Amino acid sequence: xxxxxxxxxxxxxxxxxxxxxxxxxxxxxxxxxxxxxxxxxxxxxxxxxxxxxxxxxxxxxxxxxxxxxxxxxxxxxxxxxxxxxxxxxxxxxxxxxxxxxxxxxxxxxxxxxxxxxxxxxxxxxxxxxxxxxxxxxxxxxxxxx
Amino acid sequence: xxxxxxxxxxxxxxxxxxxxxxxxxxxxxxxxxxxxxxxxxxxxxxxxxxxxxxxxxxxxxxxxxxxxxxxxxxxxxxxxxxxxxxxxxxxxxxxxxxxxxxxxxxxxxxxxxxxxxxxxxxxxxxxxxxxxxxxxxxxxxxxxxxxxxxxxxxxxxxxxxxxxxxxxxxxxxxxxxxxxxxxxxxxxxxxxxxxxxxxxxxxxxxxxxxxxxxxxxxxxxxxxxxxxx
Numbered sequence: 001x002x003x004x005x006x007x008x009x010x011x012x013x014x015x016x017x018x019x020x021x022x023x024x025x026x027x028x029x030x031x032x033x034x035x036x037x038x039x040x041x042x043x044x045x046x047x048x049x050x051x052x053x054x055x056x057x058x059x060x061x062x063x064x065x066x067x068x069x070x071x072x073x074x075x076x077x078x079x080x081x082x083x084x085x086x087x088x089x090x091x092x093x094x095x096x097x098x099x100x101x102x103x104x105x106x107x108x109x110x111x112x113x114x115x116x117x118x119x120x121x122x123x124x125x126x127x128x129x130x131x132x133x134x135x136x137x138x139x140x141x142x143x144x145x
Numbered sequence: 146x147x148x149x150x151x152x153x154x155x156x157x158x159x160x161x162x163x164x165x166x167x168x169x170x171x172x173x174x175x176x177x178x179x180x181x182x183x184x185x186x187x188x189x190x191x192x193x194x195x196x197x198x199x200x201x202x203x204x205x206x207x208x209x210x211x212x213x214x215x216x217x218x219x220x221x222x223x224x225x226x227x228x229x230x231x232x233x234x235x236x237x238x239x240x241x242x243x244x245x246x247x248x249x250x251x252x253x254x255x256x257x258x259x260x261x262x263x264x265x266x267x268x269x270x271x272x273x274x275x276x277x278x279x280x281x282x283x284x285x286x287x288x289x290x291x292x293x294x295x296x297x298x299x300x301x302x303x304x305x306x307x308x309x310x311x312x313x314x315x316x317x318x319x320x321x322x323x324x325x326x327x328x329x330x331x332x333x334x335x336x337x338x339x340x341x342x343x344x345x346x347x348x349x350x351x352x353x354x355x356x357x358x359x360x361x362x363x364x365x366x367x368x369x370x371x372x373x374x
Contacts, residue, residue: 011335058261059261077260077262077336078255078335079335079337102257105252105256106253110249111249
């Protein structure tokens with residue numbers, strides 16, 4: 001099992017944080033462009049899912065899967081968006097994202113008055129804690145693909 | 146009376162900064178003066194516990210004695226009264242500070258309760274009620290629904306913010322607890338809801354209960370990504 005990379009978006013679509021661990025394929029565009037592309041796609045999928053759904057769904061879009069990787073999506077009611085790419089064998093990645101929100105984002109961004117909301121996160125402590133959380137997760141087993 | 150609050154900011158690891166806020170407490174005529182020390186001890190033993198929600202790495206909330214919170218808030222109001230002189234400005238500042246607290250506090254609430262978006266305004270009312278339970282240790286009652294279901298009141302029998310407080314006569318227009326409407330407005334705005342909030346009754350002004358009115362204004366739309374220029 002492998003974790004590839006992580007995006008955190010604010011409710012207005014600003015890329016708050018990006019981190020990668022095992023990423024072999026580079027997109028070939030700048031990080032900013034990639035983030036815009038990613039956010040645009042997520043936004044489209046979300047509205048597509050809610051329009052096309054035959055039932056009234058509460059959660060909406062949760063993940064998609066290709067032959068090589070799975071994208072897990074977790075959005076809080078306040079509009080924060082956590083996006084995690086893992087391989088297809090990874091289970092419970094959503095729980096990991098919720099844990100990231102609860103134990104890292106809340107503690108080291110929201111409760112840090114010097115971290116402005118809706119701006120890219122600069123805090124070193126936040127970076128360290130994100131890294132710690134993912135590396136101790138059972139999903140994180142770095143092996144070359 | 147002077148005391149300091151020490152807060153360690155986790156923003157950088159290399160420099161271990163310690164910020165010291167010196168707050169001079171001059172609570173608007175506190176009842177402390179009239180209370181004997183034995184009564185104080187009794188109060189301390191029974192007083193509600195306020196959650197100031199600095200949890201560190203553990204998830205279970207660290208509890209804070211509500212008296213410290215009450216007095217810190219009192220000193221804040223007293224300081225504002227000194228700084229602004231005009232009571233209307235103080236009301237406005239308190240609301241603004243509440244708003245800034247609310248937009249962060251909502252994340253704490255959501256992470257703690259794991260609740261989703263509200264189905265209707267009654268759902269919202271219950272969530273606000275549980276928020277008061279979590280953060281202030283009190284459960285206000287939800288009453289006086291408007292026929293359209295877009296307005297309700299929160300009634301507080303006890304309010305940790307106003308313990309030991311009496312309003313002097315010349316401050317009768319001061320809305321002492323005006324952070325609370327601000328917190329509600331800020332928190333609701335973050336979950337795409339615009340609400341208006343105000344006090345209709347106040348125990349500090351010799352009403353039986355403190356009544357906070359909440360009115361649903363409109364639902365805010367989700368942000369659309371910025372288009373390519």
